[in-house]
Amino acid sequence: MPLPNQAEHVLILMNPKAGAKDSRERVERLAGLLDKRGFKAEISTDLQAITQKAAAHHAEGGLRALVGVGGDGTAAELVNRTPEGLPLTLLPGGNENLLARHLKLDHSPEKLAETIARGKVLRLDAGRAGARIFLLMAGCGLDAEVVRLVHERRTGHVRSRDYLKPLWEVVRTYDYPELRVYCDEGAEASVPPAVLSLRWLAVFNLPCYGGGLHIAPQAEGSDGELDLCGYCGGSFARFLAFAAAVYLRRHQRLGDWTVRKIRRVRIESVAPVPYQLDGDPGGMLPVEIEVLPRRLTLIVP
Numbered sequence: 001m002p003l004p005n006q007a008e009h010v011l012i013l014m015n016p017k018a019g020a021k022d023s024r025e026r027v028e029r030l031a032g033l034l035d036k037r038g039f040k041a042e043i044s045t046d047l048q049a050i051t052q053k054a055a056a057h058h059a060e061g062g063l064r065a066l067v068g069v070g071g072d073g074t075a076a077e078l079v080n081r082t083p084e085g086l087p088l089t090l091l092p093g094g095n096e097n098l099l100a101r102h103l104k105l106d107h108s109p110e111k112l113a114e115t116i117a118r119g120k121v122l123r124l125d126a127g128r129a130g131a132r133i134f135l136l137m138a139g140c141g142l143d144a145e146v147v148r149l150v151h152e153r154r155t156g157h158v159r160s161r162d163y164l165k166p167l168w169e170v171v172r173t174y175d176y177p178e179l180r181v182y183c184d185e186g187a188e189a190s191v192p193p194a195v196l197s198l199r200w201l202a203v204f205n206l207p208c209y210g211g212g213l214h215i216a217p218q219a220e221g222s223d224g225e226l227d228l229c230g231y232c233g234g235s236f237a238r239f240l241a242f243a244a245a246v247y248l249r250r251h252q253r254l255g256d257w258t259v260r261k262i263r264r265v266r267i268e269s270v271a272p273v274p275y276q277l278d279g280d281p282g283g284m285l286p287v288e289i290e291v292l293p294r295r296l297t298l299i300v301p
Helices: 023-036 047-059 072-081 098-102 109-118 142-153 160-173 236-247
Strands: 009-014 040-044 063-070 088-092 120-129 132-134 137-140 179-183 194-198 200-204 226-231 257-262 264-268 274-277 280-284 287-300
Touching (some): 009 023, 023 040, 023 063, 023 109, 047 063, 063 072, 072 132, 088 098, 109 287, 120 137, 137 142, 137 287, 142 200, 142 280, 160 236, 194 226, 194 257, 226 287
Parallel strands (some): 009 040, 063 088, 088 287
Antiparallel strands (some): 137 200, 179 194, 179 264, 226 257, 274 280
16 A cells, blocks of 8 residues: 655654664664655654654644654554554664564665655554554463563663573473463354463464564464464473474474464463563463454555
């Protein structure tokens, strides 16, 4: 879908805690390039103020784009604070830029200015866990416990190496508590309702996961469904075997692996188990997750 010609306002949120030290230079270059193209570019680090202004311009039909400068957390925060239909794009600058890579958006201000001027609008699904919208995936189990520890101990910008020590701690001590999973029947009438018992699971909207792992390559962000992927192994040895299979892209052959297309799911556990959303802490189980069809409006090349 093409972009509307009359929309001229471009609001740019720069997350001062995300990304490399050259973020300010790249943002100012982007604003200058947009100004030369006849747009009205504005830079802010005030999340609340810029999302309110973006919503007002959008309601009036004058918003060309709200640009998030940062990583996946920045993108998710913008979506959670803005109404459906508001056009969003990204200038990557965070620790993980999975959504930007999926959309083929790179770090170049020149290319993003071209995308804002001549790109297209892409509508994609999102997921909602409790009251929080997520863009990529929701995970429960070992990886969510690692995310919880990393963010509990953070003192500044989170870097990839900050995950190594918590990962080693969790892998050695995690108990793999049972997750009780109550799925709806999905879009196909042949898929019955189900109650599953798993030890790890992730619900994917897009085929994106940290570390370059391809856990759910079949996930499609425009099918009106989410992909629930889970593993039944409940021990250190079995999880190591699962991790190796994921790395080799052979995990879908495992007998303890399950995949289901879902619209809604409830996840419970007797023991305290955290969940994570797009790599950030989401809370503790129980949680209800559902698909939000076509919730995202993204400007892409």
